[in-house]
Amino acid sequence: MPGSKPAAVQIGREVIDSAALEAIRSLQSDAAPRLLAQVVQIYLDSTPALIEQLRTGMGNSDHDAIHAAAHSLKSSSANLGAKTLADLCRRVEMAARAGWIGPEVPGIHMIEHEYGAVRRALEAELGTMA
């Protein structure tokens, strides 16, 4: 594929599944030539607010808020192939739905940390597209 680039990779672990990005890139057309970049940008713009919602929710033990934010972040992360982050969010979402956020549930720092890796990988991706 003409626009394809090597995926951003960290040593020992894949932060982003490049196949997911490829699938989105394949939807691009003359009508929407920068679809992937748009989707990535939307993700990068909206995620900090979700993490903030998650943090506040955890501080207040507001399970509904946690559930909604975790679900959204899981969904949008999975969409872009951020499997590890999506999995972390899935575990938080399930716990919130069950009403019990115990010590085994990933904490906000873990999620922030992983998002940092995802963001860097996606920004690198945007850089190659620009």
Next chain:
Amino acid sequence: MRASSATGTELGAIAPVALVVDDDVAMRLLIRQTLERLGFACHEANNGIAALERFDQIAPDIVLLDVLMPGMNGYAVCSELRRRPTGAFVPILMLTGLDDPDSINRAYEVGATDFISKPINWGILGHRIRYILRANQAFSDLEKNRESLENAQRIAHLGSWEWELPRDTVRWSDETYRILGVAPGGVAPSLSAFLHHVHPDDRHAIQESMRRLLKMREFVGQVVRIRRHDGSVRHAQLQGVRHLDSAGSVTRLSGTIQDVTEIKEAEERIRHLAYYDGITGLPNRQFFIERLQQALVHAKRYQRLLGLLSLDLDQFKRINDTLGHSAGNELLLSVSQRLSDAVRAPDTFAHDGKETVFGRDIGSTVARLGGDEFSLLITELTHYHDAAKVARRLLEELRKPFRVAKQEVFVSVSVGLALYPLDGDDAETLIKNAGAAMHFAKDQGRDNYQFYSRAMNATALEKLSMEAQLRKALERDELLLHYQPKIRPKTGEIVGLEALIRWKHPELGLVPPAQFIPLAEETGLIVPIGEWVLLNACRQNQDWQRLGYPPVHVAVNIASLHFRQGTLAQSVATALQKSGLHPSWLELEVTESMLMDSAETTLATLSTLKGMGVRLAIDDFGTGYSSLSYLKRFPLDALKIDRSFVKDLPRDAEDAAIAKAIIAMAHSLKLEVVAEGVETAEQLAFLQQHGCDLVQGFLFSKPMAAAAFHDLLSGKKLKTAAGGR
């Protein structure tokens, strides 16, 4: 080239509309892009409430719906959409989590068509949507087909039925129920349930068709009557076919039932329009000509007389012009009713007030040929002057005032008559000639009738007046009897008298029998006249006996019509009873031809009369078949040699031989022989020489009034005319 237009052709000329509902803007963007590549026009909503609003605005062909959204979630939206009439069949795809089987189940529960799990595999989403659309299209096509078939069947009143033989289950379509007058599913379908709704007379035919269907491929076009519970009757046409399995045995019968009541009624209306006049409801020209042609075929075969009357209203144009067309139509209708009533009236053909020779039905057809022209066909016509009688009656009826447009209106009619076979032997000629006669009637000053044959007009008039007067003769006692004696030549004594009718007309004087008896026979008046003769002859004879004169036979001539009618015995019994005369003094003279008419009933009638004790004589012998063998069969007492054989006796050798043979033959049958018309001594001598028992004729006496016999009877002897008249 735009991807949307390339794929647009795939889905049809008009771009299908999709509604994408997701709170995630990136998701909407990606889905929109996918759908637009497939040729969809996309609309978006980012929450449940907005989704419902959008749905109602755009009526999408497909909905992609996220489950988890702030506020109203996807399940609630889906349920809500399914409740809408427009949302019942729209494919709804729900976007669910792959790791969440509960959400997938719930999606189906709320009516989702299918689900798409997240994260969405963008590579195959397009295929999924395409597949769902195609399946939905097939489903809705099927549904539409079913609906349109059902509609077509309902409009055509066409129901169907199926009968699975092995399981003995019957299925009826909704329309089948409706044709039977039952709510769909209102009864358990079966053959016997079906037959329950069929007219009893038609049930057997259906059972027969079903039986036949087991042997034959199909049956078609059987029309039966359906009786609904509300009492109405419908006509239904049935068809059936059988279905075989691979082994060739019948497994299933199926067929249709169609309500053809309206079709039948329409056919009837069409037939009516084609054959009947719209204003009067009478047969039209077309129908009339066909009827006339049929009647002609019949009349030719059976040698019957037909009468055709052409009628034209004399003042129709004036009424139409002054009172208007609708009044004109009203008048035509009234005229047609009066015409129909007049020809149906039982006394139209009554000959004597109590006996109608050709009774109540004259086989008539009244038709409106167009404009103010009517026509009447009479098929049961025995005498042409009866046609004149009908014409007179119609003239009389139409002279009575009509009520049209709330006022009294007077019309008259001009009538032309043509007769088959006298005035033509085909429909066209007869109609033309009746029309010509009608125009002649108009020329004659309207309000009258004319025969096509001019000579008939005169004689018809004469006959009509004669008939009317003869009818009155009975009432006015203008008839009288003369008597001619029968003599035993050996002794010269009177042994009997033949009663002979005379008509003493107040102006014409004595009318000879030859002038009125044929008319009396034609008109049937002969029967009441015959009864009058019987009664008065018996009374006269009884009077003489009461006065002490030596008893004699009185002989009465019987008319063939009276004999044929079967009322003769009753008339005789009445005359005997009223007069008090002993039956043995009454003699009835019948002719050979009367005996020949119908031997069986003749024998019965004669036996009855004989049983009453009256004498029977055969009159005018020698003029008919003169068959000895049949004479033997009847209980006769006497035989009268016709005057034609007597006239030239004894000079004519042939007549002499015949007379001799008749006398010998009669004697061998033990019949008394009477010779009529004896006028000379030579004749008398010859007859006496050959053993003739009695003689009658001018040689002794012409027929005379009863009073003249007082002297003769007291002596009971008559000298010959030469000696004593």
